[in-house]
Amino acid sequence: MLDAIGDQILYVGEIGAGNTAKLVHNCASMIIRSGIAEVFTMGVKAGVEPAALWHALRQGAIGRARTFDRVGDRYLQEAFDPPSFALNLANKDLRLALELAEQFDVPMRAARLVQEDFQEALDRGWGNRDSQTPLLLQNERAGVTIKLSADEVQGVLDRG
Template sequence: MQDRRAASPLATTNGEDTNMKIAFIGLGNMGGGMAANLVKAGHSVRAFDLSEEALSAAKDAGCQTFSNAREAVEGVDAVVSMLPNGEIVKKVYTGDVIGHAPHAATLIDCSTIDVATAREVADAAHAEGYKMVDAPVSGGIAAAAGGTLTFMVGGEKHAFDAAEPVLSAMGKAVIHAGDAGNGQAAKICNNMLLAIQMIGTAEAFSMAQKLGLDPQTFYDISSVSSGQCWSMTSYCPVPGVGPQSPSDNEYKGGFAAALMLKDLKLAMEAAKRSGASTPLGGHARELYEKFAADNGALDFSGIIKTL
């Protein structure tokens, strides 16, 4: 009789068999580190990306590589994807994953895409009998490589339960946000708030300096006062102030301004669809559009340079 434990995510919870066969589609700056952490956790990873360089790096990290997504998803227990946008996510899942991966496999999309497409793809998966979650991440490239991402997960409870062991191997926190699409909703709301927060922090430091306050002195005061926020105390946009951040490396690395702009565009699209009022989110999008036009590769905290 065939041993079915390795083909079931439930095998990760009974202490008998923690190894799973996982397809990973999309091995860019984030996906490459995430796939490597799945290998470190003892899983067998079947990797695919259009980039030969990304495939080579994945192979060096211990992944088995494939020339197309359909081959990668054959016989797996789970599929994880980290792709650039909703159009590509929909194309990959409807064309290469649904109907080609085993129906017992759990489908996990970690891309940041629009809520409507996330729900459309989940509906298509459910219609064919698959469990699927949207699980966008917070944490950036360093967290992806270090296995300290936070996952915001949308999907039915049984799908979340099946996905959690996979996600836990790549992150420090896995949080169920509710039904399909709610992971994306949490991500774009969070990043809209982060963008607004960073602009406010940059404005405050810039004005403090113009008024004659030393940046470190202002940090010492505001970081223990009512103006305290993550953008100040964990990711200060002023070089040499607070914990080390991209500002200490000429705003290189971290979370690219172009990616922040992408998330703000998704947030404004969702606000329009839902009828939400987001005047500060809209203004943040305008400011990041101007900044990212010439500085898209720089960290989003570099927006202080425009002030």
């Protein structure tokens, strides 16, 4: 029966865990797509042709990686030092992007929320840590600890 509605059947835990995993996956998908639409409208309104912009996004470091694999490198392991891209530098780029959006009158609701977290992380002195460090703020707000070992992350990646 499950094969009829999905292309991969995975066991994620006891009864109800599958539904939770599905909701988490679908919600992440919706948030990511909304964020892409936000930044895409900024790029197009600033004069970049849509196909060229999409190509550039796909060829960037994040665009070439599987989105969910990237969170295993830093966030899921709480491995923010040394940074691959320092929060200070990411914040500069975010600020410049928001300035560009303002120049072209493009609303950037999601990016402004990210900016708030970046600012809080900077206020805590995390500027020289990795740009994923602000994700820890959500853990704090939710009252959870998320930390996998490198072997646990690799084990998930190895399963495909």
